Amino acid sequence: MNGPLILELTGLRYKLLWAKTRSRNGRIALFLTGYLLLLLLIVLMAFGGIGAAIAAVRAGKALMIAQGVLMSLFVQAVISTNILGFGMSTVFSEFELRRYPLTATDRRLARHLTGILDPFWFLFLSLELGLALGLYGLEAAGFWSGVCAVLLLFICNYLCARVVGAFVDQLMKRKGGPAVLLGLVMAMGVAPGPLAQIFKKHADWGVQLLQRLAFTPPFAAASAMVSTDGTAARGFALLLLWIAAFLAALIWMEKRPPARQAAVSTKVSWETPFDRAGAFFGPHLGPFVGHWLRFYARNARTRTMGLLSIPLAAFLTYSTSRTLGPDGVFIAAIGTISMATFLGTSRIAVNQFGYSGGAFRRYFLLPAAPADTLRAASYAALTLGAASIPLTLLLWTVFAPVAFDPRRILMLFASALTGLFLFNAAGLWVTLYNPRKGNYDSNFGNDLSLGGNVVLIGSMFCALLVPRALHRWYPAAVTPEAWLLFLPLPFLAALLYRISLRAAGPLFSARREKLLAVVEGRD
């Protein structure tokens, strides 16, 4: 094994991160990210891990609470890395590493070592370490057993997230893969409800399930952390087994030849749905919008997120509705429905030119005003987002456990449109002022700028929290009787979008050299 070179590459990963601070935007992003991470770390460490440990020991249920906390963190890490892309960036690709004198094993190790050393994973590690140290401080666990269990679980968690990512990636490249993925996610989104009912009916099944869960990595880590007898040794052994299994699965998946998209074009087709949809925007903007629709639709990440957005919105609606009273599903849906309109296109909508690479300069060579480029790109995102609204409303009408009421449909429609316009208005400004060079072909990894992440994650938080806040302080505003209140919202949002679009056009032209430098990786 070429250890020194692998360490050099790991060092290079941080040098590259540091190199970003050479620009003004980079420095701002670094400091803000640094402070944000530090704050999160402190909050997580203080209130999360140690707090959970104290609660666990006081309740005399150290093992049970450790199991619950670790399982929750494990699942959240897998979901958030795969949905938001944090901690999944490939700093060095296999192709890039081939230029160095490294064996296949060295290259794999270098790739995953630089992957696991992502600040995002440190957040989870800090919380888990907080739990272990808290339990140690309260004499409910040993120091070394706690730390070792957490480190093994951390590796296991990273490998599991990578396996899930590789599985989704390969599935998306196969014929029918998107449909299978949609089915899987739909099943995951719908399953909690019926499962909860089943476990309520058969309480003994819950006990049996807990026994089975003892074989999972988080439960094994909890045993290794808290137990002192042979159970701890079994926990460590189980963790090692899981690591070996995930590693084997990952190596197997990475070694598989990349599947070509089954639909190979062999005939030149002139009339495509993109061009037909673009034609609605007139002869001047039509080809441009058609081009942007094609650009969005060919992006694997956009397609994956587009497929996931409705099931994810459904899942979040259900999971956040329980504390919102009898009409909780509807109240939660008022916010979450907007997610279905922007999640799919979000990556490109907040960084419209970041994935164009060298083609960005082509826009300025065309006989069209630069503002038209910006407008066409934004219209394409709006079109795709708006297209999901009828489907979402149809699914709501069919599946929501709420009596049909046209006022509710109208309110949801208004909320969806409002979210769509507001998100895309914000996306325009981030596109202009905080762009980032991204990789169009990467299906995973969070390559958004700080501004992009703030808008995306902020929009998701708003979608989850605004209806909750209204329910708390103005409960009448989220009842069907308040439907009239919702009617002006999309118009106001559309106005804001229109103002943003008009203001952004000249700015786009003025900032094109700056954008060119960022998009082509020179800034």
Place this chain on the structure above:
Amino acid sequence: MDAIRLTNLSKKYGTVLAVENLSLAVPAGSMFGFLGPNGSGKSTTIGCMTGLLDPTAGRIELLCAPFDAGNAAIKRRIGVMPENLGLFEPLYAHEFLAFVARMFGLDEATTRTRVTELLAALELTDTSKTLSEYSTGMRKRVAFGAAVIHSPEVLFLDEPFESIDPAGVALMKQWLRRLTDQGRTVFITSHVLETVERICTEVAIVTRPGKLVWQGDITTFPIRYDGQEFHALEQLFLHLTGERYADLKWL
């Protein structure tokens, strides 16, 4: 009549001067070579002349009219093959060419005819690959096709011959000659001096930072300059831009 006229063109990137007071006139119908060492501001000059970059100072006239980045009417009459090709990687070649043609105002029927003919002529008939899957030479052919699809009056080609096989270069040269025969102007930057010498009628040589050091006719050799006689463009170029020699003992 000059197809291109630059008057005291300067371009600064922050404090870095990329082009300094460049004045140039390119006669209509000529095949004009714009030469210089790496980093001498050739691409920056083309960027300014095609609307990609805003000059810091100076004046640009294309086809006898003042030109700036917002001049769509002039842009419609010029064709550009940028240095990095400017291709939309996820598209198929026909989609890319059709998009460019439509943006330049060609109607649907003309677009289809021209795209089909271009793909056949440039031997880009493999429709199963997107542009990202094409080889460098094939990508260059697509970019060349996009530059000429609307029959421009002035054609800017930034490093057009590098990475293209001899047959492709021969075809491109044939098309370029046809364009100049029709009175259209071709403006080329290239490091392949033999090719430039063979096809260009006039050449301008710049050094860092975008400073014109020589411009003249290269249809007849020898060229007399600085009290010396030059029998090939390469000799003149090296004399003007400086020959370099570095001895690395370990190499």
